[in-house]
Amino acid sequence: MRYEMMFPDQIREAIDNNTPVVLALGVLEYHSEHMTPGVDTLLPVRALELLEKEMPLVIMPPFYYGAGTYAVAPPERNGGIHVDSAVLNSFARQLFYNLLRIGFRNINVFVHHQSENFANGMPTDLSFKLAARQEIFAFIENERGDGWWGDNSSASYYEDHAAGDDPFNWISILPFMSAEAQAQFPIDHAGEQETSLMMTFCMRLRWWERLRKGITSVTAFVSRARRTWRSCWTKTSCSSTRSIRAQ
Numbered sequence: 001m002r003y004e005m006m007f008p009d010q011i012r013e014a015i016d017n018n019t020p021v022v023l024a025l026g027v028l029e030y031h032s033e034h035m036t037p038g039v040d041t042l043l044p045v046r047a048l049e050l051l052e053k054e055m056p057l058v059i060m061p062p063f064y065y066g067a068g069t070y071a072v073a074p075p076e077r078n079g080g081i082h083v084d085s086a087v088l089n090s091f092a093r094q095l096f097y098n099l100l101r102i103g104f105r106n107i108n109v110f111v112h113h114q115s116e117n118f119a120n121g122m123p124t125d126l127s128f129k130l131a132a133r134q135e136i137f138a139f140i141e142n143e144r145g146d147g148w149w150g151d152n153s154s155a156s157y158y159e160d161h162a163a164g165d166d167p168f169n170w171i172s173i174l175p176f177m178s179a180e181a182q183a184q185f186p187i188d189h190a191g192e193q194e195t196s197l198m199m200t201f202c203m204r205l206r207w208w209e210r211l212r213k214g215i216t217s218v219t220a221f222v223s224r225a226r227r228t229w230r231s232c233w234t235k236t237s238c239s240s241t242r243s244i245r246a247q
């Protein structure tokens, strides 16, 4: 269900069932002449739409305005938009504050942009990761006061953590593609991997029309990409979206 289309009783039901709340977090970044700037956001958006056919999800409106950086191309006449990580962190804190207040405890954010080295992190995912930690700490401290971690009621904290059941799992920032999938299909920028995923996920972009008109100059490359990747979603379970907790 799309969050903005849910009635209050449906929101309450999702909270009671601990239904996964999912957010596609991405950027608007120049992706060469054969692709559109929304690639890094559209991929998780479409993957989540597909995943929703298999399991109940609360799909939040996607967030496109990450730290695209100008590493690939300057914005002038190319279309990239970069928002500073400090601004992102402020926004994400407000967002998570509200989601926790609403009652959600199974929040999953999916990032594709610059996720090839996810353990170390990049500005977009790091700002959201930090915000998640900050807001979870603030939320618990507000409810239980200082010393909550040292209190006897937290005695099972480390066992809960091992079972994946501690409060710091309330919000997860995850790479769109799992490490295993990335090992099999390395992430690129506007190369075969991204192009073919986009061609599979976003048919509405009318690729073939552009190819026919000669607007896209990489016909052979795009054809190869499409052949290689056409069914990657179904064949390889390439996305870590499939690993989110059902409840």
Ligand SMILES: [Zn+2]
Pocket (backbone or CB within 6 Å): 031, 039, 040, 113, 188, 189, 190, 194
């Ligand atoms: Zn990309």
